Amino acid sequence: MELYPYEILETKEAVLADNDAEAESNRKFLREKKVFLVNLMSSPGSGKTTTLLRTIRALNGRYRIGVMEADVDGDVDAAAVASLGVPVIQLHTGGSCHMDASMTRRGLERMDLESLDVIFLENVGNLVCPAEFDVGAAVRVMILSIPEGDDKPLKYPLMFSVSDVMLINKTDVAPVFDFDTEACVERAKTLNPDIRIFSLSALTGDGFPAWIDWLEDAITRWRKSL
């Protein structure tokens, strides 16, 4: 007697469990290759690409840098990165709203890892799903831009909980928005007491030195741990 004529598959849970194992595999692989991977996440339009371009320029040749641009479609960001002379690949996610560990691995395997020290993965613009998928990065960095509002930690808590760093971007336009930085910081710290927070403007460069110092220090600490 057939008690179970069909199987009910809880796809999300299975996918997430597999993902954690694949993320650990990526992390081990990147440690072997001595490549520091940054997973950069935010809503669409928060300034991921502008922040990335200025960060690469600020690191000023001290690291051999590569970039993986993840998008549902298009290649405008990859073109912008390529114009800096940095090796970049464009990953199309096939409709998926986030990068997972196996997609990241496929991207990494297309990069010339022997010639790189640091890779930035610019994730799909999305404040929800990328937070659920560990890709095996050494650090997770999220951007919240001032026009988005200071209430975002209340509505999208997971992203703030899993990130090592929050960059509060677009300080240059702060005067025309009603954004309470103190309240935002408190909301983020309530979710994640260890999160490091830097206010900056990727457009003007205001606030960049502290973020760059933190990033270089994180790379140094990671290398010592190898």
Next chain:
Amino acid sequence: MELYPYEILETKEAVLADNDAEAESNRKFLREKKVFLVNLMSSPGSGKTTTLLRTIRALNGRYRIGVMEADVDGDVDAAAVASLGVPVIQLHTGGSCHMDASMTRRGLERMDLESLDVIFLENVGNLVCPAEFDVGAAVRVMILSIPEGDDKPLKYPLMFSVSDVMLINKTDVAPVFDFDTEACVERAKTLNPDIRIFSLSALTGDGFPAWIDWLEDAITRWRKSL
């Protein structure tokens, strides 16, 4: 179960559901109930709630309005809507980054449909996934705010393809951003020649009359089709 000020309903994505069939079922159900459903979508921080509040005020009692607020977590938007004296329920998506048709149906069944003409569903802030899930709404309205940038149709094409209306929000801060409205409109129209586009500021009300006229006309046409 108290409907006012608002209820918090824990919904969860039904992974095996045939979303399109359920969306059609919702559409039929809403036609029987003579309730016009608007699916309002955008990135986090584009101004969905502010636009919604001003739209409700602009409709000025000419329709009996209800609201379903969908969020991964929190209830700040539901509280804002409730302060207008409008019936609202807060839908928690259980981690899901979008509303699907069955989650929407569960919300609709908790609303007092006999006493409503129009329901606004404020979807989860996400420019990717909500575009993939028809919820059975009469119209899909998306917001792109000027700080997000004019390149978004290139990177998130599905949202622009499936929407009936694009609201270009935050015109009040246009002077401090490098946003090419003409290029943005052309990119959206290339994806979706029929999309209606209104530039407005939910903060100041600039541009609202044209959007409100369109919405009232859409409601009238829909009622005639019943």
